[in-house]
Every structure is written in C-alpha cells, then in structure tokens.
Amino acid sequence: MSEASNSSQPLRVVVGVSGGIAAYKACHLVREFKERGDDVRVIPTENALNFVGAATFEALSGNPVDTGVFSRVDEVQHVRLGQEADLVVVAPATADFLARVAAGRADDLLTSTILVATCPVVLAPAMHTEMWRNPATQANVATLRKRGITVLEPAHGRLTGKDTGPGRLPEPQVIAELARTVLRTGAFLPTLAGTRVVISAGGTRESIDPVRFIGNHSSGKQGFALGDVAAQRGASVTIVAGATDELEAPSGAEIVRVRTTRDMQREMMERAPEADVVVMAAAVADFRPAAESDTKLKKGKSDDALATLRLTENPDILKSLVEMREDGASRAVIIGFAAETDHELENGRAKLARKGADMLMLNSVAGGGVFGQARNRGWLLSADGGVEEIPDGTKHEVAVRIWDAVERLLK
Template sequence: MQDESGQKQGHRIVLGVGGGIAAYKACHVVRDLKEAGDDVRVIPTESALKFVGAATFEALSGHPVSTTVFDAVDEVQHVRLGQEADLIVIAPATADLLARLAGGRADDLLTASVLVATCPVLIVPAMHTEMWFNPATRRNVEILRGYGYTVMEPAHGRLTGKDTGPGRLPEPEQIADLARTLAAGFTVPHSWAGLNVLISAGGTQEPIDPVRFIGNRSSGRQGFALAEIAAQRGASVTLVAGDTAQLPTPPGAKVIRVRSTGEMKEAMDDRAAGADVIIMAAAVADFRPQTAAATKMKKGSESAAGLTSIEMIENPDILAGLVQSRRDGELQRATTIVGFAAETGDERTSALEYAKAKLARKGCDLLMANDVSGDAVFGKLRNRGWLLSADGTVAEVRDGTKLDVAAQILAAVDAHRTRSLPN
C-alpha cells in the first residue's frame, strides 16, 4: 500500500486460518500485523470458524470474513484477494489443509486465493506430532516447498491433551516477524537440509558472588534470529544461549543454556566438530573476576572490600579458538566460521576500521560488524551494519528487523560456501 506521496504504508496481507485448536492464536497474529501498519484480511476455513467466530476476525481485521467463493461474487473475491496480496500467511495450517494446498485444490476461498497469488506464501503448520511426522504430511510439506512456499518449522511443546512434542504452533510474534521479513522481500530458501549449524547468542555472566555478576547489554535477539532463519532454511540448528532475556525458542532449533564464558566455550567446543557452519553471535565477556566469593558480600562487612577492587583475568577467546581448531584439523576444513563485532568508533578510528582489525586477528571467514554507540543495537528490535569477508570485501547489511538481518547474513554465508566448497 502507498499513501498519496507514494510512500510505502504497510503491506496487504491475507491471513488464512485452518481448523485446528491453535486457531485462537491467529487473533494475536492479526493484532500484531495490524499494529505494525499492515492491512490484514482474514480468510478462515469452515472448520476454523468452529474454533473462532467470524465476528472476532472481523473486529480485529476491520474487514468482512468469508469462507466461500460464492460470497461477493460480483467482486470475484478469490481472484481479487490473491492478486492484491503482498503476502499470504496461513496459521495454523492443519494436515488436511496442507494436503489440499499440495494437491492444488481450490474448494474454498482460501485455497482458491492461494492458487491465484503470485506473492510469497508463508505456511505455519500445527498438528499432533504423529501427524507432523506422517509420511503423507512430510511429502506434502516437500511439495509445498517445491512450489516456492515457505513452510515454517513447528515449535516443540505442549499440544492438546497431555501430549508434548513437535507440532505446536510457534508464538504469534514469531509468525508475524517472519511474515514481515518475507513481505520485505527477503527469501528463506529451504536449501540447507543436511547441514549442521552451531550458533551462540546473548551475553555471558561472570560471577562475583552468588548474587552479583559482571555482564553486558546483549539481549541475544540477533543470535536467536539467526537460529530461526537457519532452521527455516532446513538446517539442524543448535543454539548455545547465554543471558537471553527469556526469548522464545526458535522453531526447529535445539537450545543449550549456559551462563559464563567458560560454560559457553565448553558447549561450543563440544559441538563444533560436527558443524558445517559456526556463528559466534554471542557477546562474551573478555574478562572475569579471578575469584568468586562463595557467599554474598554484604555491605559494611569485611567481605565488602572485595567489591571495591575486583581483580580480573582474561577469558579464553572462543572465536579465535574455533578458528585455530579448524587450522589444526580438529574441525572440518570446509566449516564456515562467522564472527560478530560490536564496536564503537573514537576520534582516531571508526567502528568499521576496528572491525576490520578484529577480522584480521580472529581469522574467521565472515564478520558481522555494527556500531553500537549511541545506545544502538543492544536490546533493540532492528539492526544494521557491515559484513566483512576474509578476502577484504565489505558489504552493507541494510537496516531491518533482526530476522531481516539474519536473512542477509545467512545469504552471505550461503554465497561463501558456494564459492569455497569444491564442485
């Protein structure tokens, strides 16, 4: 959509809703997209209306709701909606709906609109674990991905009844975030099946005593976004997470929780040998207290003296150690290693120049650098910066959500692997 000046004002998004218990979460997806300025038209299946009434979707979206091509026939709804949409999102998509879409059916307004559409299509399955792993469902998912649709990996968690496992609908904000990334023109091809990706995220905590620690302001959002995009590309993803402010688990990723730099190094080293891609997005502490008190240092007591002067020692350099392990043959030589540099410039040197020097010291293949001065990046929902390559090239990473930035970084990793791997 554009205003009178021709400026982009959100996107036209069709939200299809399948008939599963998770249909109620679609209401939150509508609200999230609407609050971001998108125009949302909800097309439920007949079964979906048994879980959430049409009046709810109409009130949230501001548009009438229909399930059949025989409503508003004079407008030829399925053609108009499909042609005008910038993006179609289907959440939840049941096993039956996946089968109908894979078969090219057009037996209701939603499936007919999908057949007309030339815009990106995001499908978010939700069903019991046995249905998700059923060979028929797996075949249908592969067919849909072959059509060029993005099929989001389901989350692992509580299902209906007492069941727990893969098949849970991802959180509404995760769906809305990925939808915005696709609507912005970024692609998430399912081309990394069979690859193992190891990612670190968040800050580390170095204990002073049982209560206090030395840390930093990293939220872990960028690392989690990288894990989510890598999983959507089909990779087997392990995410080693430090202090990450209770971020939701990226669908399809396995999360290992750590606290200190030492714990993160151990977790990364233990899993690095089998990785095809390693991304050190975590903001690890360079130093830690030489000793940590076994009990809380209380103000006014003799132990409080330890808080006024803390002797620090240097932490191991995880990124440099991984690069050295590859040189020593302990990792696959084809493993792509990506580092991060959160820099600030000064009167003599820019943040970018400091990042170039860091790339030279670390010896990794790619380095994502950003300028964090002025309260930028840490804890924010957006990011930007530069992607530096070992061959000396510098590419701009344009401003976007952290999922947008993750899509750009992993596209660069893909290009690097294509250039460097033998034919």
C-alpha cells in the first residue's frame, strides 16, 4: 500500500478511458480527483478519442494527453507513468479493453501503464448487458480479479438506445469513492458471492399532518456505503431506504423506498427469511403521532394540537427481526446500529444484550457527529463480548471493516 493511501497528501492518479459512449463521464471523474487536489494524468485509448477529444482531457487535468507507447519516448512514459502512480482507474472499461488487459496486452499507452503498475488498479466496466453477461467477459473479469485487479460491478439502468439492465457505468463520484476505498483498504474480491444481504438505511418520517412530520438527521450514507461494499464483494443486495433521495444507489442493488417505521418493518420482515445477512442501519423514528391529521394543523388556537402532540411508540424493527429468527422463520446474521451521546460503550452493550443481535455498530453522535457526514467512527460490539474499535474513516472504509467482521461470523 502506498504512502499516499494513508495520508491526506495529493495522489498521483492515472485515469484511463476506453472507447465507449460512457467516455464522457470520465470528464467528471477527472474533476472529482482534481477537486480533491490530486495530480491526474488522463490516458485514453485511440477509440476513446472518438467520443471525447484530447483537448478536453488536457484542459480538465492540466496535463498532456497521449495514447501510444511511442509518445515522449525520451521520458520512457509507457513505463514511468505506471511506476509513479498511486492509483490507476479506468472508466469506462469496455468488454474489449477487459479482454486486452486479461490477455496481458501492452500495445498502447494505457495497457502498458497497467502492466507496469504496482499500485491498485480499478476498472469500471460499461457495456451492453449481453456483453457483460457473456461467458467470455465474465471469464476475463474472474481472471483480472484473481490477479488482484479490482473490477467494479456495473450499475443497473438505462444504456444506449432503449436498453436497460446491468452494464451502466457507475456515477463518477461513486467510482472515485470506491477507488479511494480500494487504495486504503485493499481490492474488492468476491468474498460475498452467493450471499443475500438486506440493509435498511436512512431515517423514517412520521406524518403529523399533510405538511409536517417527525424525523431525524440520518442521511442514509452509511447504509448505502454498506450496500456499495457488499455489492462490490459479490453479494445480492437489497436496500430498504427511508429518507435517502439525494444518494446515488449502489451498483446492482435493489432499492425499496419507504417512508414510515411501520413501512420499513413490513419490508424488512418480508425479506429477512431469504437473507443471509440483515443489517439494520436505518435510524428509525421511535415514536409517531397517535393520530395523523387529514388537514394542516393551525397553531395559536385554544385547542392547539401542535402544542399538545400525543405520541405512540413505533415497533422495534431490530428486535422483531431477532424474534423472527428465534421462531425459526429466519437464519440471517443480524447486525444492528446504535447512536449514543454519552456512556456510549455502556449503553451500547446494554442495547446489544437487550436486542439479541449478533453485532452492533456503535456511534457517538455527541455534538451532531456522524449524521449526514462523510466520515464515521465508533465501536463494533459482538454478542460474545468482543469490542473492535473502528477508527475514523470514510463511511465506505467503515463499511469495509464491518463486512470484514460479518464475513468472519459467516465462516
């Protein structure tokens, strides 16, 4: 792992671009890295320049753009670029490009750079669904992953023309975040292949009247990061999502939208029997109004219902999931989350014992920390009494630590 992976210093990033219609998204990927202060060198293939010109990549990166191994021979750049890079990211990586890298080709500057590179290499595929699912492509992907190269799972969605399905390039900010996570934690390998995962994420909202609701500050970022990492490790992922509309859905994950705690409970209970792992990462509303008004409540009246709002307790979803398992209707490993403001470990241990989950990710939210933030930290508590401190990191890095622990439980 390079020195840059453990510090905040700028990275030397090679952004490769192969010849697919999604090449235009590489422009946004370059900007993602540049805005974080990284030094970016763009290496397109000749076919990529049919979609985006060299001048665009030079303007965005601030560096020259070359495609062939005979460019700048005096600098031996077909070797130097790979040797000096902290990270190589190719987006899009077409089916043809995956095949060439799997075969060990070095007939242009990009493939030569990858062959030389000793830093993490991340390939973000983009192609039609039939190409992605073709046995030849899947064999190439398996070969690359076996060699330690990270091949991201493509997103599901609209492709060129009227086609829809897996094969869409993930959004640039997602690629950048996953690539940095690989740099700091290691390659995404299919260690969760064949595993069915259900994750709850975000806050729930309980209506007071048509314009007001009870909610909380949860953004759902940690739940979606857990979905991202699980999907990249080969799991089949379903996310039951509350208030998470602004987040980019993890590649390949099924998203089930809900609003209230009772809605979330229904969807989680329906899916738990078929799941291998259930993660209750959502920050649900513990209470809801005893009665929801059909019309907007007016303040200032003698019978001001807003001033004397009566609440009733919502169902405990995590406890319900554990009870379902105790009744034999589920066999899933169950992971809970807890947010505490004081006496965190004491309260977290008590909650884990009370709920009966296998593990609990405990966060300190004193002073407004964690909710809506890009980073997280805390402790991972195990039912056997174990405590693992989760150091400060991005929510994707925290997700890696949680899934590492879950995989140890599954084994």
